[in-house]
Amino acid sequence: MSELKRYHYPHDFTLECGVVLPEIEIAYHTYGTPSAENVIWICHALTGNSDPADWWSGLVGEGKLFDTRQHFIVCANVLGSAYGSTNALSVNPATGEPYYQDFPLITIRDIVASLDLLREHLGIRRIKTLVGGSLGGQQALEWAIQQPKLFDQLILIATNARMSPWGVAFNESQRMAIQADQTWQERRPDAGLSGMKAARATALLSYRNPKTYDFTQPREESAIENFRACSYQQYQGDKLAARFNAFAYWTLSKVMDSHDVGRNRGGAMSALNQVKTQTLIIGIQSDVLFPIEEQRFLARYIPQAELTEIDSLYGHDGFLVENELMTKTIRTWELANQFAPREEEELIIRDRVRVDVRKGFSEYIAVENISFVATPSTVHLINGNRIESENNLEKIGQALQELYDFAPLSPRLPHILANTRFVKGFDEATNRMFFADGRTHTLPSFPLPVR
Numbered sequence: 001m002s003e004l005k006r007y008h009y010p011h012d013f014t015l016e017c018g019v020v021l022p023e024i025e026i027a028y029h030t031y032g033t034p035s036a037e038n039v040i041w042i043c044h045a046l047t048g049n050s051d052p053a054d055w056w057s058g059l060v061g062e063g064k065l066f067d068t069r070q071h072f073i074v075c076a077n078v079l080g081s082a083y084g085s086t087n088a089l090s091v092n093p094a095t096g097e098p099y100y101q102d103f104p105l106i107t108i109r110d111i112v113a114s115l116d117l118l119r120e121h122l123g124i125r126r127i128k129t130l131v132g133g134s135l136g137g138q139q140a141l142e143w144a145i146q147q148p149k150l151f152d153q154l155i156l157i158a159t160n161a162r163m164s165p166w167g168v169a170f171n172e173s174q175r176m177a178i179q180a181d182q183t184w185q186e187r188r189p190d191a192g193l194s195g196m197k198a199a200r201a202t203a204l205l206s207y208r209n210p211k212t213y214d215f216t217q218p219r220e221e222s223a224i225e226n227f228r229a230c231s232y233q234q235y236q237g238d239k240l241a242a243r244f245n246a247f248a249y250w251t252l253s254k255v256m257d258s259h260d261v262g263r264n265r266g267g268a269m270s271a272l273n274q275v276k277t278q279t280l281i282i283g284i285q286s287d288v289l290f291p292i293e294e295q296r297f298l299a300r301y302i303p304q305a306e307l308t309e310i311d312s313l314y315g316h317d318g319f320l321v322e323n324e325l326m327t328k329t330i331r332t333w334e335l336a337n338q339f340a341p342r343e344e345e346e347l348i349i350r351d352r353v354r355v356d357v358r359k360g361f362s363e364y365i366a367v368e369n370i371s372f373v374a375t376p377s378t379v380h381l382i383n384g385n386r387i388e389s390e391n392n393l394e395k396i397g398q399a400l401q402e403l404y405d406f407a408p409l410s411p412r413l414p415h416i417l418a419n420t421r422f423v424k425g426f427d428e429a430t431n432r433m434f435f436a437d438g439r440t441h442t443l444p445s446f447p448l449p450v451r
Contacts, residue, residue, distance in 0.1 A: 002029045002051065004084060007121050013114070016258075019104035022093045026118050027077040027084025029053075031060070034072035039124055042066070042075040043115075043132030043139040045320075046252050047244055050077040050084070058323025065327045071128075076118050078139070080106045080251035085114070088247035089189055100187045106251055107258035112143045126150065129334075130277075133157035133319040134290065135252065138259040141275075141298075145261055148276035153337060155330060157282045157319045160294035161268040161301075162260035167289060170206050171253040174199035178246050192246030197237030199249060204236055206289040209315040272301035279305040280333045282326070287316045306333060 006027050013021045029051045032038070042052045042060070052060040052075045059065045066073055077085040080103070088103035119127075130151045132140035137159025144154045160167075178184055181195030217228040262268035279302050283295030292309060299307035308329050312318030319326060 002031050002053065004029060004050065006084065007118050009114075009117055009121075015104055015110050016107045017105045021086065021104070024079065024086040024114060024117075025084070025090070026079075026086075026114055028118060029073075029075050030122075031068035031073040032071050034122075034124070036126060037128060038071045039127045040066050040071045040073045040129045040131065041115075041119075041127050042073060043130070043136035043143075044075060044078065045132075045134040045136045046256070047240060047249070048136070049081070050075045056320065059326060065330055066131075074118075074122065074124070076115055078111045078135075078252070078255070079114050080248060080255060082244050082248035088251060089245065098187070098189075100191070100247065101185065103247065103251060105258075106255050108138050108142050108255060109146075109258075111139055111255065112146060115139065115143060116147070127152070129153040129155060131155035131157070132159070134159055134316065135256055138163075138256065142259070142261060144275050144277055144279075145265075145271050148274055151277045153334070154275065154277040154279040155282070156279065156295075156298060157326075158284050158287055158290045158295070158316055159298075160259070160290050161272060161298055162262060163256050163258070164294070167206075168257050170203070170289065171257055174202050174253060175250060177202060178250055181246070184246065189245060189247075192250075193241050196244070196246040196249050197234075197241050199246075200237045200240045201233040204233065207315060207317045209286050209288050211286065212314055215313060268297075269301045272298065273303060275302045275304075277304065278337050280330065280337075281305055281307045282319065282329060283307065283309045284312050284316065284318045285309055286312055286314075286318070289316045308333070 004027055006025055009024045009026070011023065013024045015021065027050050031053065042056070044050065044052065044055065048055045052066070052073065053068070060068065060073065062069050077083040079085050080087050082089075088099045088101070090099060091097065092099045092102065127150055130140045130144060130153070132138070132155075134157070137156045140154060141156055141159065141161070144151055163171075177198035178192045178195035180198075181192045183190070184192035184195060213229055217232050219227060219229075260268070261271040265271040265274075281295050281299050281302070283290075283292040285292050295307060295309070299305045310318065310322065310325055310329060312322050312325070314321045
C-alpha cells in the first residue's frame with residue numbers, strides 16, 4: 001500500500017482562462033524506489049484517483065505489468081477532482097470559504113502544468129513511460145507535446161487529439177442532469193448530488209455499448225418492469241455519489257471539453273507531429289465515446305506511433321476491465337520498443353547494454369559489449385570490421401528469427417533484432433554469421449560494401 005501524499009505550491013498558479021489561483025495543492029501517490037531510468041507516470045481518468053493500484057489493480061502492483069518492485073510509479077490527482085487536489089470544495093484564500101460554484105474553469109493544459117510542477121518537486125528529470133487512458137490519455141498527449149524530450153515511451157489508450165462534438169454533447173447532457181437538480185445552486189458539499197447520479201447513468205451509456213448490456217444485464221423472459229438494466233443504472237449512480245461530488249464531476253467534464261492539442265498550434269496535425277516519443281496507441285473497436293477513428297488519427301500523425309486495436313465487449317471501459325489483454329498488448333510493444341532506434345539520446349536497455357544513438361548520413365547505433373548492431377538502413381558488425389549495407393535488415397531479422405525461434409513481436413521486428421546480443425561475428429567473404437553458442441548461419445547474398 002502507498003499513502004496519499006500532498007504537494008503544496010504556495011505561489012500564483014495562472015490558469016489558461018486567465019484566473020489566478022493564489023496557491024494549489026496536488027495529491028499524489030508513489031510506489032517503489034526512484035532511479036534515473038525507472039519512472040512510470042500514470043494519468044487517471046474522469047472519476048479516478050491518484051492510487052492506480054486501486055482503480056487499475058490488474059496492471060499495477062508487484063509482479064504485474066507496472067511492477068511496483070521494479071519501477072517508481074507516480075500518479076497525481078488532477079486539479080478539480082474530489083480526491084485531494086485543489087477543487088471546488090477547497091477553501092478560497094480570498095474569502096476563507098469553499099469555492100463551490102465560483103471554482104474557475106480548468107483545462108487539460110492547466111492539469112499538465114500542475115503535473116509538471118509535481119515532477120520538478122519530486123526531482124524527476126526523465127520519465128521512462130507516460131501512460132493514460134481516456135481523460136488520462138488526453139493529459140499524457142498534451143504533456144508529450146509540451147515536453148517531447150522528457151519521455152522515453154508514451155502509451156495513449158482510448159483517447160483523442162481533441163474532444164469531439166459528440167463527446168462534448170455527452171458531457172453537456174450530463175451537466176444538464178446536474179443543473180436539473182434543485183439543490184445545484186446551493187453552497188454546500190452535496191449540492192447537485194441527485195443530478196450527478198443521473199449524469200453518471202447517462203455516462204455509462206457511452207462507456208459501454210448495446211452488446212455490453214445484452215451480456216451483463218439481460219432481460220428476464222417474463223419481466224414487464226424492474227429490469228436488470230434499470231437497477232444497474234440506479235446502482236451505478238448511487239455508487240459514484242458515495243465517493244464523488246457534483247462539483248468535481250462538473251469541473252472535470254469541462255476539462256475534457258477543453259481538450260484540443262491543436263489550439264493555438266496550427267491544428268491537431270501540426271501539434272501531433274511535435275511528439276518525438278516512441279508511442280503506443282491502443283484503441284477499442286467497440287468504443288462509442290472515443291471511436292476507433294480517433295486513435296487511427298493519432299497514429300497517422302504522431303511520427304513514431306504504433307496502433308493496436310483491441311476487441312472488447314466492454315467498450316470504452318475495456319481499458320479498465322481487459323487486464324490480460326492490456327498487459328499482453330503493452331508488454332509486447334515494450335519488448336519491441338526496447339530496441340527501436342531513438343534520436344540523439346542515450347538510454348539503457350535490456351541486459352544493461354548502453355546505446356548511443358546519433359544522427360548522421362543515416363541513423364546508426366554504436367553498442368558497447370556486443371559485436372553486432374543493426375538499424376533500419378544499415379548493418380554494422382563491430383569486430384574490427386565496419387560493414388554497411390542497404391535494405392538487408394529484414395533478411396538478417398529473418399535469419400535470427402529462424403535460428404532462435406522468436407515469434408514476430410510487431411511490424412517493427414526487422415528494425416529491432418532483439419536477438420543481437422547473441423551475434424559474435426561476421427565473415428563478409430562468405431556471408432556467414434557466428435553466434436555466441438557456436439552456431440553459424442549463411443545469409444542470403446546481398447552486397448556488403450566494406451568501409
